[in-house]
Amino acid sequence: MKIAFIGLGIMGRPMAGHLLDGGHDLYLHDLRPVPQDLLEKGGHACPSNKEAAAQGDVVITMVPDTPDVEAAIFGPDGVAQGLAPGKTVVDMSSISPIATKDFARRINQLGCEYLDAPVSGGEVGAKQATLTIMVGGSEKTFARIKPLFELMGKNITLVGANGDGQTAKVANQIIVALTIEAVGEALLFASKAGADPAMVRKALMGGFASSRILEVHGERMINRTFDPGFRIELHQKDLNLALSGARALKMSLPNTATCQELFNACAAHGGSAWDHSAMVRALEDLANHQIASKERQKGAA
Amino acid sequence: MNAGFIGLGIMGRAMSARLIDGGHELYVHSHKPAPKELTDKGARDCRTAREVASHAEVIFTMVPDTPNVEEVLFGENGAASGLSPGKVFVDMSSISPIATKDLAQRVNQLGCEYLDAPVSGGDVGARQGTLTIMVGGSEKAFARVQPLFELMGKSVTLIGGNGDGQIAKIANQIIVALTIEAVGEALLFASKAGADPAKVRQALMGGFAASRILEWHGERIIKRNFEPGGRIELHQKDLNNALTGARALNLSLPNTATCQELFNACAAHGGSAWDHSAMVRALEDLANFEIGSQDRQKGAA
Numbered sequence: 001m002k003i004a005f006i007g008l009g010i011m012g013r014p015m016a017g018h019l020l021d022g023g024h025d026l027y028l029h030d031l032r033p034v035p036q037d038l039l040e041k042g043g044h045a046c047p048s049n050k051e052a053a054a055q056g057d058v059v060i061t062m063v064p065d066t067p068d069v070e071a072a073i074f075g076p077d078g079v080a081q082g083l084a085p086g087k088t089v090v091d092m093s094s095i096s097p098i099a100t101k102d103f104a105r106r107i108n109q110l111g112c113e114y115l116d117a118p119v120s121g122g123e124v125g126a127k128q129a130t131l132t133i134m135v136g137g138s139e140k141t142f143a144r145i146k147p148l149f150e151l152m153g154k155n156i157t158l159v160g161a162n163g164d165g166q167t168a169k170v171a172n173q174i175i176v177a178l179t180i181e182a183v184g185e186a187l188l189f190a191s192k193a194g195a196d197p198a199m200v201r202k203a204l205m206g207g208f209a210s211s212r213i214l215e216v217h218g219e220r221m222i223n224r225t226f227d228p229g230f231r232i233e234l235h236q237k238d239l240n241l242a243l244s245g246a247r248a249l250k251m252s253l254p255n256t257a258t259c260q261e262l263f264n265a266c267a268a269h270g271g272s273a274w275d276h277s278a279m280v281r282a283l284e285d286l287a288n289h290q291i292a293s294k295e296r297q298k299g300a301a
Numbered sequence: 302m303n304a305g306f307i308g309l310g311i312m313g314r315a316m317s318a319r320l321i322d323g324g325h326e327l328y329v330h331s332h333k334p335a336p337k338e339l340t341d342k343g344a345r346d347c348r349t350a351r352e353v354a355s356h357a358e359v360i361f362t363m364v365p366d367t368p369n370v371e372e373v374l375f376g377e378n379g380a381a382s383g384l385s386p387g388k389v390f391v392d393m394s395s396i397s398p399i400a401t402k403d404l405a406q407r408v409n410q411l412g413c414e415y416l417d418a419p420v421s422g423g424d425v426g427a428r429q430g431t432l433t434i435m436v437g438g439s440e441k442a443f444a445r446v447q448p449l450f451e452l453m454g455k456s457v458t459l460i461g462g463n464g465d466g467q468i469a470k471i472a473n474q475i476i477v478a479l480t481i482e483a484v485g486e487a488l489l490f491a492s493k494a495g496a497d498p499a500k501v502r503q504a505l506m507g508g509f510a511a512s513r514i515l516e517w518h519g520e521r522i523i524k525r526n527f528e529p530g531g532r533i534e535l536h537q538k539d540l541n542n543a544l545t546g547a548r549a550l551n552l553s554l555p556n557t558a559t560c561q562e563l564f565n566a567c568a569a570h571g572g573s574a575w576d577h578s579a580m581v582r583a584l585e586d587l588a589n590f591e592i593g594s595q596d597r598q599k600g601a602a
Contacts, residue, residue, distance in 0.1 A: 097494055120508045132508035134501075155507030157500065164496040168504045171487035171496075175510035178486065178556070182479030185554045186472035189543060192550050193398060195465040195472075199458065200435075203469050206456030207421040207433035209476035211512030242490060249493045251588035253486045254563075255479070255556045262555075286553035 002027065003148070004056030006049050006072050006079065007093070008035055011119070012062035014126040015092070015152045017041065022151040027055040049073075053082030058145065059089045065237060066095040073103060085111030088141055090148075092133075094118040094173075096241055097166035098248060100136070104162035113141040116162055118169035119153060122230050130154045134172070136165030170245060173238035177259045177276070179213040184280035187221055191291045198222050217277035221291050229275035236263045236272075303328065304449065305357030307350050307373050307380065308394070309335060312420070313363035315427035316393070316453045317344065320361075323452040328356045350376075354383030359446055360390050366538055367396040374404060386412030389442050393434075395419040395474075397542050398467035399549065401437070405463035414442035415463055419470035420454060421477075423531055431455045435473070437466035471546065474539035478560040478577070480514040485581035488522055492592045499523050499593075518578035523593055530576035537564045537573075 001024050005016040008030040020026050020041040027044050028034045029052045034045040046052040049072050053059045059079050061072050069091055073079045079089065089107050091100070091114070104114035115137035125131040131153035135142055142158045149156045159168045186209075190200040201218045204210065220226065239260040246253045265282040266274060274281075284290050302325050306317045309331035321327050321342045328345050329335050330353045335346035347353045350373050354360050360380055362373050370392055374381045380390065390408050392401070392415070405415035416438035426432040432454035436443055443459045450457045460469045487510075491501040502519045505511065521527065540561040547554045566583040567575060575582075585591050 120510070122509075132504070134504045136496075155504075157504035159500045159504050160496050163494075164500070167491050167494045167496040168501045170494075171491045171501050172505050172508060172510045174487040174490060175480075175483045175505065175512075175515065178483030179476075179480050179510070179512065181556055182476045182483065185479065185557055186475040189475060189547060189550075189552060189554065190468050190472045192552050193464075193468045193471075193546060195461055195468040199460045199465075200469045200472050203433065203435045203456070203458035203460055204473050204476065207473060208423075208513050208517075209421070209473045209480070211476075211480065211514070212509050213512070214476065216509075245494060246490060249490075251489065251493050251590065252584070253490065254559050254584075254587075255482055256486055258555050258559065283553070283555075286555075287551070289552065 002056045004052035004059040006052060007062040010123050011126045018129050018151045027052040048077040049079045050077040050082040053079040057087055060092060062092045066099050069093050069095050083110050083112050088113040090115045090117050090145060092117045092119055094169050094238060095166060097163040100166045101163040114162055115141055115145060116165040118166055120172050134159055134165045134168035136160055136162045170242050174242050174256050177235055177239055178255050179211055180217050180277055180279050181259050183214050183218050184283050187291050188283055188287055192287060192289045197291050220277040221280045226274045226278040231273050232263050232266050232276050233272040235276045303357045305353035305360035307353055307362040308364040311424045312427045319430050319452045328353045349378035350380040351378040351383035354380040358388055361393055363393045367400045370394055370396055384411050384413050389414040389446055391416045391418050391446055393418045393420055395470050395539060396467060398464040401467045402464040416442055416446060417463055417466040419466055421473050435460055435466045435469035437461060437463045471543045475543050475557050478536055478540060479556050480512055481518050481578055481580050482560050484515050484519050485584045488592050489584055489588055493588060493590045521578040522581050527575045527579040532574050533564050533567050533577050534573040536577045
């Protein structure tokens with residue numbers, strides 16, 4: 001299949017690589033030069049989004065935020081200008097569900113299909129082709145694009161109509177942020193009360209409190225490894241989608257709001273590029289106490 | 302072994318049965334006559350906690366709250382008056398870690414060992430012998446009681462000294478409450494934004510937001526099944542231990558505080574005995590929207 005792929009950053013680059021490995025013909029564009037490894041695999045560099053879209057039957061976008069998607073599709077020399085009826089636009093970026101519904105309508109008016117298909121799983125998931133992909137759009141289009149999704153991800157769900165994929169992604173990011181916060185409060189309580197947080201984490205892993213976050217980020221908090229991973233500034237963007245969405249929908253998300261404020265506090269201390277598990281540092285500042293295993297405490301003495 | 306069990310509620314009764322089935326001679330006491338299911342198995346019903354302690358080598362207690370444990374040990378005809386040097390007193394209730402350290406010291410002064418060994422896993426875990434047991438105390442006492450713990454639970458961890466078991470249990474309850482809240486906010490957002498919350502839950506289960514809570518309580522929230530399970534009033538007690546502990550330790554737990562307020566709001570609406578997953582109802586009140594109501598309307602139409 002002829003595929004245009006727009007946005008070749010940390011995520012888009014390995015995803016495009018998997019499509020090439022799957023035997024597809026890729027037309028690539030990015031604000032920066034197309035990475036050499038993709039050209040070596042046979043990808044074609046295109047001078048504009050319009051050009052890439054003119055070549056591809058399917059156009060995939062993977063860019064940072066809502067305005068970037070809007071610029072890539074509807075800006076000067078954008079995707080929309082290269083589309084012809086029957087083509088499909090698949091936005092795999094994580095952006096506003098409300099704006100997505102508008103983009104989809106405008107693409108439909110050009111006689112084209114639209115899927116929103118944001119992912120979770122990060123750089124590791126993109127490299128290993130194990131991304132979780134949450135899709136919004138028609139069943140027919142989903143069925144047609146699914147073989148491409150399966151080259152990039154493992155857990156692929158058609159959630160509903162356009163926008164519902166983005167809504168599911170926002171829900172995912174709410175749970176991830178709030179569970180990081182929950183694990184942070186719990187380990188901080190245990191540590192300041194004098195128990196060994198590493199033993200507490202271990203004891204809790206078998207029970208009802210167990211989660212991927214307790215497993216992976218609980219360990220990061222105890223071992224103090226806050227290299228990203230997933231950067232706080234990206235999670236702030238996602239929670240902003242949640243909170244501005246909540247305002248538009250007239251609903252109250254009290255702990256999402258608190259978590260965003262804790263991320264803001266991290267950013268104030270130079271932490272925009274810390275891993276999101278470093279949210280615990282804002283709690284540690286409030287507590288004037290740092291989580292540390294008994295071993296580390298002894299080691300420091 | 303001659304063992305004792307004081308407190309024969311939903312949890313204590315099931316745990317006692319497993320000790321008898323494991324071949325132990327069990328002396329029991331509760332403020333009501335012992336249930337027939339236990340005496341039929343050969344449990345010996347004692348009139349006082351003191352009588353239990355004088356017959357048994359290891360004495361378990363499983364009662365609702367800190368004052369109840371104090372009463373069992375040091376009240377009139379309490380277990381302490383029946384203890385003799387070399388015995389082990391094991392408190393499996395979920396109570397204050399600070400009070401626990403004091404109780405342990407007073408039991409040690411009688412020449413006896415003390416273990417705090419609160420559990421997680423509810424009545425189902427108690428019946429099936431799959432409880433998570435978090436233990437505080439000496440390694441020697443733990444090794445002595447471990448074969449009995451293994452009849453009642455699957456994941457048994459010695460966390461540290463006395464009180465550390467209770468600290469781990471509080472950490473567990475913080476994570477459980479805050480993750481329920483996280484799943485509540487996420488599914489409420491998804492549903493009010495127009496997506497199908499059941500599809501969203503399904504899409505998220507494979508990814509980084511996956512947890513036992515999303516699996517079990519996410520389903521309860523979607524199916525509106527709030528029969529307990531774990532009652533809100535019991536979780537309020539646990540969060541109260543967390544928040545009074547945090548105050549004593551000079552520690553700020555912002556989302557634990559918010560979750561307790563949401564539980565309080567449920568109680569104000571007659572929900573003290575609802576399952577703790579019904580915390581989402583307080584969020585739904587704030588949003589003036591019930592999860593899944595749109596989909597049910599469609600189904601009804």
